[in-house]
Amino acid sequence: MFDDGHSASSARHTHEQHLLLNASSDDVKQSSLADRAINPSVQDVCRLFQHWREKCYGKEDGLPLFQRLQLEVDTYNAKNSEQGGKAILQWYEKHSDMSDVEEEPKKKKRKRDHSDKPLIIAICTPLMSRAHKNICQAGELVFLDSSSSMDRFNTSIFIMSTHSSSSGIPLGVILTSDEREETIYNGLELLKSVMPENAFFGRSSRAGPQVFMTDDSIAERAALHKCWPHAVIFLCTFHFLQRLWTWLLDGKNKIDEEDRVLIINEVKTLVYERNETNITKLCDNLVTNTNIIKYPSFVKHFKILWDKRSAWAHCFRKNVLIRGNNTNNYAEAGIKILKEFVFSRVKAFNLVQMFTFIYDVMDLYYQKKLIAISNHRFDTYIALRFQGLISNKVLKENIAHVSNEYFQVRSCSDSNKYHTVDIKLGICTCEKGQDGSCCIHQAAVVQHFGCESFNFLCTQSPSSRLMIATIALGSGAINKLSYYASLHQQAK
């Protein structure tokens, strides 16, 4: 029962329930519940559970735990390296020496201080490896987000992911014992070493993606910059504004309640402005606004924000292929999946269990999701957002196929205006499609001409469905195009 996910408590309750349901009479119910041979006591079940847990995951802490963890990592590598799955462990070491870990009292929690050599586990599973190779967005935009409190030692989990028409897909995971810049940097370096050769859609792990999107964590951003100095690092708009709200609400900054909305609105205007020249004018307006400059603390704070404007102002993202992603939402969704489906909202017993959750349960979740999409079974959101069902407004006669991947689509608002669509790159000359976001014009081309585009789920295309299944299952996926073809396509 423990193998099926029961805790000691739920296993005992379920077992007692079975005894009651299967009893032939009331007196059998009574006697079977009293018989310790068939109904173990609470203490018996707890001992059984502890025994099972130690057998599966080893000790809670100390040297035996690290030895077991190393064994798990080695076993994982031996089993998965051929399919591109790899993990690496950096042992946690006390500043003095490792014998401290061994000699600690069994029940005492290990306190980690900043002079210790941090624990790091970097993981790239076979599915993540295939995502690196097959999802072109992995070379364009990568999200990094972290969470903690998922085990009793507060180990941090960093998830690196990208977006695709099959929604967010993980590209690597790092577990660390703290969130210092140096630790994150070392974690990223270790992650690079376990990534496949063609990481980031062929750009290589050394080059990294073109753009990273993160929340406003100074340590995370500095570590990313040190690791991939040529990548652009953008701030998630939501986290940037949320942090500003926190600053405005902080009593020590002494911002009057009635002026907070005014300030946040002025900053928002700067964030969403699409023109680089205008943003300087808007900044001048802000710093001369008498209702704002009466707060010297904000003027000082704004100067710091303004200096890093290229990270948060949308006008600096115009020609970058972020495909409409100005927030870290895919990464946030990944953390939610981790907490809800992988950890089932409970803390892991130890690091071995955490490691197992990542390479096993998390991978299975994404495998299941991708298989569902390749089998044409997905929810309404994905259907509307990625299947191009937003294209109804554009009729086929308003689209001209210019050459190869180029199309001209008549504007919906101005019949004298045309937008050029490059369906291969997933770009359109309209306001929305310039950064590679999926727009109505690309959707119409996909729908009316049956073209393939990575901005959309091309469920009409058997080869696209095969590719999604291959990311999920690798060479084990059904490799027959006829399996992915609709009945109509098969009849042809």
Ligand SMILES: [Zn+2]
């Ligand atoms: Zn467009």
